Amino acid sequence: MKLQLSTWPEVEAYLERSQGIVIPIGSTEQHGPTGLIGTDAICPETIAGGMSEAGILVAPTISYGMAQHHLGFPGSVSLRPTTLLAVIGDVVRSLACQGFRKFYFLNGHGGNIATVQAAFSELWAEDSLAARASAVDLRLANWFMGPRVVELSRELYADAEGQHATPSEISLTWHAYPEQVRRLPLAPERAPTGRIQDARSFRRQFPDGRCGSEPARAELEHGHRLYEAALTDALDDYRRFLEMSVG
């Protein structure tokens, strides 16, 4: 069940049986010479698509994330952390005032993690400072850290997975958009590793945008398997989350 493709009476009926919602969150940022700029949004959106077929309500993807270090590559967009924090706060407050209680952020971008967690704390701090119980439970799940995904990724790529523009995420975007397969010679085969600071230093350290990865090892067939693994991870994790008490 996709929120965008539902009507309000359908959501009203859904709320009778569940107070949970999935919110995919990604980023719009370079993913190396062959990876799609939308990779980090496409991955959680695709997995959440599978969740929605299982009857779980899925909100529109937050496509812009915290990606300041990628701004040196054309097409990358970043919200400042304080902006993203405000976005997450408003999305949660909006749905909470209608009775949603369980917010499951399915994330596709490592660079979002700190800010999303800070956003959760900002929301809870409002309640904590007012000495009242919070009405919302918030969970950040990174699809690329689910147990089945991690295992499969290790099996497929081992160290070649790397940190950014990984063969796993590239493969998964191909599963979602098979017509978007791009293959280019990449040199060096294995991208360098380094540290993340500002955009200027990032581009100097990682000249083609990849970090420690060999995206050339991506395969469409891997994408299918990764999708299944990620969906199972997410459904499992979401169900456990629903069973936990709120606030």
Added chain:
Amino acid sequence: MKLQLSTWPEVEAYLERSQGIVIPIGSTEQHGPTGLIGTDAICPETIAGGMSEAGILVAPTISYGMAQHHLGFPGSVSLRPTTLLAVIGDVVRSLACQGFRKFYFLNGHGGNIATVQAAFSELWAEDSLAARASAVDLRLANWFMGPRVVELSRELYADAEGQHATPSEISLTWHAYPEQVRRLPLAPERAPTGRIQDARSFRRQFPDGRCGSEPARAELEHGHRLYEAALTDALDDYRRFLEMSVG
């Protein structure tokens, strides 16, 4: 050319020939008993899809807008104006630092207009207060106000178009998602009109969410025609915009 489905070297090449980009902006809000919650995002995203086929770069849709008055209906989400203003600012600043100069926000939601215009002023004010020329040109285009769309909508629905959950936008979403056609008896046939204040008063004045409209008059075939009209309007308007000088 969709930003999400491009790579950074492709965007780098695009920037050589154009500094313009289209950013669809919508809302996630109730659209009456039969209209999709994603209507205001789906419409500009669909039209922008046509623009992307004409070689224009299209960024991911900003799916969450300013919709505080709809919050009384489950599934509606609103950013506060100050949050949306920050989002627009960061998206523009990000792309501007890479050389984009012409930002065309294709909007699907009347409730966004004031805030988007305020966001433009906030961006320009930074430059004006620093006594420097702005590097960016910003335009807000509402697809539902294009000349061909307005003419066709009048022809098809006249007064039955109304203000919210209109047959035009419903028809256009059906063009995008033909499997999402919903038909329900709506009483009264013509929704009431009123004033927009907070969410509580909105739901009291507009009990099923429609404002002044007869969405039951929507037709899939109308959607096809509206799409053509809207795309032609948008392409025309965008091209004129590109020809205007920046800053």
Added chain:
Amino acid sequence: MKLQLSTWPEVEAYLERSQGIVIPIGSTEQHGPTGLIGTDAICPETIAGGMSEAGILVAPTISYGMAQHHLGFPGSVSLRPTTLLAVIGDVVRSLACQGFRKFYFLNGHGGNIATVQAAFSELWAEDSLAARASAVDLRLANWFMGPRVVELSRELYADAEGQHATPSEISLTWHAYPEQVRRLPLAPERAPTGRIQDARSFRRQFPDGRCGSEPARAELEHGHRLYEAALTDALDDYRRFLEMSVG
């Protein structure tokens, strides 16, 4: 009844019979070679002066507005949209906590419109996100768009009215300050038209500050007639506003 010239017990008594208040809002910005920098504040303040004589409570004028595009001309002042939004919010919250319910912003500056509307949404969003009814009703009325004013302006100036530093507003300031009549040769007679972006581009497009107008056609006698038209428009509109239900 002017708030500045009242005492608190007088306001307390007023609140017994009315919960409405008029707040003039203008701008401090260039109005061409002959127009006063205070034009946009003087006009609504003058009209509101007439309303106050009819027993309506009138608050002090918000003299600084959103005028970033005028900053290239000495003497122009602009609040950033986010600042003006905060000002409007605090003024409303202050008076609302004492029982005022109907806030009528009488505006003299087109550049304020988007921000004032965003400010209203920000206020209502607080209530909507908290799932409570708002206690306040907010209206933005632009004196220059009232029906009698528009009709008279067309009759007097037709196209020569233009968009900024218009003969209507100049005439009205002369009604308020007859000793401030300035006449200078203006070339071209009719100011150019263009687009509003940042201050630098504004001054380049509109070298003497006027936009599309012929302020040389202003007359003191026109000012008297415009004042009468604007006051009648405002009284009418305010009374209708008072009759509408709050929240």
Added chain:
Amino acid sequence: MKLQLSTWPEVEAYLERSQGIVIPIGSTEQHGPTGLIGTDAICPETIAGGMSEAGILVAPTISYGMAQHHLGFPGSVSLRPTTLLAVIGDVVRSLACQGFRKFYFLNGHGGNIATVQAAFSELWAEDSLAARASAVDLRLANWFMGPRVVELSRELYADAEGQHATPSEISLTWHAYPEQVRRLPLAPERAPTGRIQDARSFRRQFPDGRCGSEPARAELEHGHRLYEAALTDALDDYRRFLEMSVG
């Protein structure tokens, strides 16, 4: 020379001979049973009127100040400190980008002092954190603390001056608006003294709004004398300020 009653070419010419400007800042707040709500704005505006006759440029009055403790009395309005701080910042930045260098805030309200000083520090901090010299010099002058005013006030009222709704300020408003003289029996003759906290405690401690004062001792003739004293104080102080080096 009043900014509101000037044109931009006149301001441009003024800037050739002076980079100084006077900005009256007041408050909209109760002043006891007989004092005008606009007292704190009227006083500096009136004195600044005298300065303008001496050829000094005077900007429109900032009529809304920091008056949270008065909100328990109808008609009082307060900006939050952070809002007022933003207003002052934008006014200064606007005029600074045109070449103004000397900003003289003529203040009528003790409650503004801390926030205005914090606003100055916020402005200077921008420059200091950027390791560049500030282009602006900022001064807060409280008319009621000028040497001639203090001496005259002591002579006229001694301890009966009190802290709020003082006979000095009441007298000065009568000088400005002789038709606004109000006389009512006040009991006790001398208002109580106390501490300033929130609005609720303020109204409990100061039931009629006065603090430590005997405004019944105000006289129109005192107002004339206080005006002369305050104007001389302000002109003296402003001229000394102009002579000091900027930044």
Added chain:
Amino acid sequence: MKLQLSTWPEVEAYLERSQGIVIPIGSTEQHGPTGLIGTDAICPETIAGGMSEAGILVAPTISYGMAQHHLGFPGSVSLRPTTLLAVIGDVVRSLACQGFRKFYFLNGHGGNIATVQAAFSELWAEDSLAARASAVDLRLANWFMGPRVVELSRELYADAEGQHATPSEISLTWHAYPEQVRRLPLAPERAPTGRIQDARSFRRQFPDGRCGSEPARAELEHGHRLYEAALTDALDDYRRFLEMSVG
């Protein structure tokens, strides 16, 4: 009783007998060629140490204050006023939600005064705008302005006390850290006086960082006496504060 060296059950027990807490607030800024950068934090922290021995709960020192004008000297740190205002707000809200009612900020830095007072107003404004009584009482006490300290300082140094890097504060830091006595030839003996603007102008006016003072007159033995005076002043003042009613 120091908060940092207490457990929560001990604080719970303390709250049974007192709702007051002391919060030292200082700054990290240059204090001339011989004064410690931590002077303004060390002084109130030391005095508060004495208060804690009298059974009063003392919170950790806020070591970073508003010191933008000192940023030209290495090692100086400044929070912007809006940041410090937020810090004070959160510290108060945190403890207020647990039952603390009396917040005594013991301050060591003149540059903090305006911002701390603005922060108090911001906190109270929240309650005043919500038309509810505030639960907190807030007091800013500057150790260097206590009656015994002022008297002793005058006796010891008269005019040589100056405004910044004073012999009083230097002596008091020696009382706290006797091993930190530094003596250097200072020329001129008496530092210049001037005005505070941005950091650049500060360093130009006050080349070695001192303002109007002769810190060479500091003595360890003076520090002991000043400590006794300051502690007695603070204990007296705190006890009076506790006796005043809240809100």
Added chain:
Amino acid sequence: MKLQLSTWPEVEAYLERSQGIVIPIGSTEQHGPTGLIGTDAICPETIAGGMSEAGILVAPTISYGMAQHHLGFPGSVSLRPTTLLAVIGDVVRSLACQGFRKFYFLNGHGGNIATVQAAFSELWAEDSLAARASAVDLRLANWFMGPRVVELSRELYADAEGQHATPSEISLTWHAYPEQVRRLPLAPERAPTGRIQDARSFRRQFPDGRCGSEPARAELEHGHRLYEAALTDALDDYRRFLEMSVG
């Protein structure tokens, strides 16, 4: 070398040989029935004390952190994430404008991690959005995650270490304040584990404040060993950090 106990000429000289600085950051929050409220500040401050003896410049501790979940226990204080983010930003900007380039935040509190990382991104985003190289390098080091500390903690406590109010941190505070050893019977011996949400849910899940730990196993002698391990970890890590290129 401690910043608080240095003079500005000494810092100026230090900057000639190093552009690095250590900033301890902690929290003021409950640590179970026997742990000190200052534990998370005391630990990094103590370790940084050792670093300062090695000639490294150490700034004053940021004693208040992000601890919203602890607010249900008296004496706990939390900054909201957005406040802490602003504090970190200002501290870095202040020192950067004087030439510091390497900022080493030595952290004692897990709850700070996300916000500190978001603060780093906010700082870098300023540079990245302006398309300029950042002048600062920023590192967050958690003392409790250093390799020697982790190894020793496992050896000493294995699973009894837990997540909050751990025997490691308790032991280390005893090393710092041997007179503060507190021993109380704790039941259950091993604290429960759970999830972190708002303060209300935290106190319900963790009734005495401990999470998964057995602080009763803390020993003063362990504290000495942990201090040595932590100091060696920090010195090693800091030196590696200094060798990395900035920006």
